[in-house]
Amino acid sequence: MEEKSTKGVWSLRRKLVVFIPVVLIVVGLALGLGLGLTIGRNDGDGDGDDDGNNPSPTITASPLPTPTGTLPWTPRVNDTWQIVLQSNILLPSESSTPTLTPNVSIYDIDLFENSKETIDTLHRLGKKVICYFSAGSYEPGRPDSAEFKEGDLGKVMDGWPDEKWLRLDNDNVRRIMRDRVELAGNKGCDGVDPDNIDGYQNDNGLSLTAQSSIDFVAYLSSITQPLNLTLGLKNAGDIITAVLPVVHFSVNEQCVEENECTTFHQFIDAGKPVFHIEYPDGAGKKLKSDVVTKFCGRTEDAQGIDSFSTVLKKMDLDGWIEYCDGTIEVTSMNQTERGN
Numbered sequence: 001m002e003e004k005s006t007k008g009v010w011s012l013r014r015k016l017v018v019f020i021p022v023v024l025i026v027v028g029l030a031l032g033l034g035l036g037l038t039i040g041r042n043d044g045d046g047d048g049d050d051d052g053n054n055p056s057p058t059i060t061a062s063p064l065p066t067p068t069g070t071l072p073w074t075p076r077v078n079d080t081w082q083i084v085l086q087s088n089i090l091l092p093s094e095s096s097t098p099t100l101t102p103n104v105s106i107y108d109i110d111l112f113e114n115s116k117e118t119i120d121t122l123h124r125l126g127k128k129v130i131c132y133f134s135a136g137s138y139e140p141g142r143p144d145s146a147e148f149k150e151g152d153l154g155k156v157m158d159g160w161p162d163e164k165w166l167r168l169d170n171d172n173v174r175r176i177m178r179d180r181v182e183l184a185g186n187k188g189c190d191g192v193d194p195d196n197i198d199g200y201q202n203d204n205g206l207s208l209t210a211q212s213s214i215d216f217v218a219y220l221s222s223i224t225q226p227l228n229l230t231l232g233l234k235n236a237g238d239i240i241t242a243v244l245p246v247v248h249f250s251v252n253e254q255c256v257e258e259n260e261c262t263t264f265h266q267f268i269d270a271g272k273p274v275f276h277i278e279y280p281d282g283a284g285k286k287l288k289s290d291v292v293t294k295f296c297g298r299t300e301d302a303q304g305i306d307s308f309s310t311v312l313k314k315m316d317l318d319g320w321i322e323y324c325d326g327t328i329e330v331t332s333m334n335q336t337e338r339g340n
């Protein structure tokens with residue numbers, strides 16, 4: 001099946017709102033200088049965007065009840081990981097134990113793009129597999145995209161002209177997400193990483209609130225738990241207190257950049273890992289040691305990042321990765337251009 005190129009940059013959609021005016025000004029000033037602009041960074045002046053993420057949570061809602069039953073596997077604090085979402089990872093098939101780089105415990109990979117065979121092979125190599133899908137946005141070009149109805153969709157996501165926010169309480173949306181979760185179960189994923197559940201922080205056109213997201217995470221828990229899938233919370237710092245009993249790990253983007261790692265440290269305090277991604281300028285080549293020091297939270301003003309599982313990545317989440325000890329690895333990935 002042809003699928004669309006997995007979207008490049010995840011929470012960047014929130015950043016573009018801030019960044020585009022900056023680009024226009026910079027382009028205006030730099031006109032004719034041939035200045036190479038790279039996408040994606042604001043200058044670290046700490047946010048200023050509309051994501052509603054503040055170091056102190058603002059949402060007061062009672063914590064959800066803890067699900068009954070235990071899962072065969074939940075990730076642990078300090079577990080090592082890699083995340084590759086740009087396309088499917090490649091494992092040479094001629095050997096039953098092909099070489100896989102990096103040799104970390106957990107791979108977070110795209111649910112649709114990767115086959116059951118790939119996941120089986122990762123398991124043979126002793127890895128656990130977390131399967132990524134968008135739970136709160138409509139993406140064209142996914143195998144099930146035609147099942148969404150016009151009334152399910154809200155506003156176009158800032159910076160993502162092809163994607164639209166979804167009504168999180170809608171029966172059809174929830175049925176499609178149930179099918180995605182079942183696909184994850186059938187492919188043998190150990191957990192899921194449902195993205196874009198934080199529509200309330202954005203201009204979504206659907207009047208989504210923090211409570212909509214809390215209810216939706218409760219729904220996701222009710223369908224993942226019976227399938228033995230561990231459940232992650234992507235970003236959404238201000239609903240952590242409410243949903244922490246039903247989620248098993250955090251996938252966080254840029255808490256150092258946004259100065260909100262203490263918010264996500266609630267996971268560590270609860271004995272649950274934070275899979276933490278930063279996107280430093282210049283990622284893709286070995287980063288300068290002061291950059292690694294900054295994004296790995298080793299500067300004096302860094303707070304809350306201790307015991308996070310930090311990785312330094314390019315915004316397109318391809319196979320390149322640098323760890324906080326300076327190790328660089330590249331996971332083989334399908335480079336085939338996909339039609340959109």
Ligand SMILES: *[C@@H]1O[C@H](CO)[C@@H](O)[C@H](O)[C@H]1NC(C)=O
Pocket residue numbers: 070071072226227228
């Ligand atoms: C979930 O795991 C338990 C063992 O931990 C097993 O007994 C049960 O059959 C599993 N359920 C599914 C749906 O795989």
Ligand SMILES: *[C@@H]1O[C@H](CO)[C@@H](O)[C@H](O)[C@H]1NC(C)=O
Pocket residue numbers: 103126
């Ligand atoms: C990968 O890591 C595991 C667990 O630490 C270890 O047992 C295994 O030998 C490693 N494999 C390679 C190829 O280094």
Ligand SMILES: *[C@@H]1O[C@H](CO)[C@@H](O)[C@H](O)[C@H]1NC(C)=O
Pocket residue numbers: 077078306307
């Ligand atoms: C995680 O690793 C850090 C750094 O090695 C260590 O200080 C911390 O105690 C570890 N946390 C857990 C819960 O193992």
Ligand SMILES: *[C@@H]1O[C@H](CO)[C@@H](O)[C@H](O)[C@H]1NC(C)=O
Pocket residue numbers: 001002003088090334335336337338
């Ligand atoms: C690489 O991606 C293309 C386009 O999606 C797909 O047709 C092809 O099967 C993939 N190749 C491998 C080896 O996974």
